[in-house]
Amino acid sequence: METPVIITKKAHDLFLKYGVRSVTMDDIATEVGISKKTIYKFFENKDALVENFIEEAIAENEESCRTFISKNNNPVVELFFTLMVAQKLYQDLNKPILNELEKNHHKAYLAVKQHKDGFIFQTIKTSIENGINKQLYQADVNPALMSRFFLESLLLISDTSIFSSTTYHTTTLSEEIFGHLISGIATSAGTNLINRYKNQHRFIRGTQTLTRPFWED
Structure with missing residues (x-):
């Protein structure tokens, strides 16, 4: 090496x-x-190392999402996976780290913000739009509005001052909240699909690997 x-x-x-x-x-x-x-x-300096740290974290996040989406055509699974992968990123780049980036490493902070408002937002929005087209999500759902809501939920779940890791297991918390959020915009067909995965115990808990679905077809 x-x-x-x-x-x-x-x-x-x-x-x-x-x-x-x-x-x-x-x-x-x-x-x-x-x-x-x-x-x-x-x-050159610590800033360069911090920027490299953020660049690699973002690249890994994008690659995980793209790889999964390219092999999957189920908007329900796709949305859940995208949210879980993005939440893992913000679990690593926790609030203290983000605050430090904003204060002293502006270029790195800007990269995180652009990734959140660009790639993650658009990936969630596209997934919701696909779900609406396949009648798995309600037709009157506003994709942009719900995408923003899901996106901000990521930051909320990752904030240990609100959800202490000693009280709530992060993965279980994420699964439960994201599951309820997705169910909230699902049609009866979408809800049946979600329940089928759960009832068949094909819902994969944990984040041991982010290259396979949490729900398997």
Whole structure:
């Protein structure tokens, strides 16, 4: 593994574990086992490492969504999967990290915001539109409005000051809330489909892998 890759991997692990603000270049150098001077040969400053951290997190999120959608034609499963994958991203990029990005790493923060308001929003909206066309979601649902509501729900669920991880298991919480939200816009056909998956126990709990559906056809 090349040195820049090792540096970024260790930096990303530290950012996720301790938060962006708490991690220094000295911490990264110690963790990698190289001098800080060596890090600066590849990365101009901490900002560059933070931006790389965010870029990779966003790229992974987009790839997971695109890969799944390309292999699936069920809007109900697609919407649920998209929400769960996006929630995982915001679980990692928690509120303290986002606040630190907004305050001290504006370019990285802007990338997260653009990803949320662009890719995630459009993916949710397209899924809802497909569901309406297939009569799985109610015809009078406003796709843009509901997409925004779903999107903001992601941030709410990920906020541990509201839903403590010691009280609520994040994955179970997400599954329950997203399940109710999707059921709320479903037609009778959509509701029957949801219930069929649940009754057959084909609803895959957990986030062990984000490359397969949580509900399987």
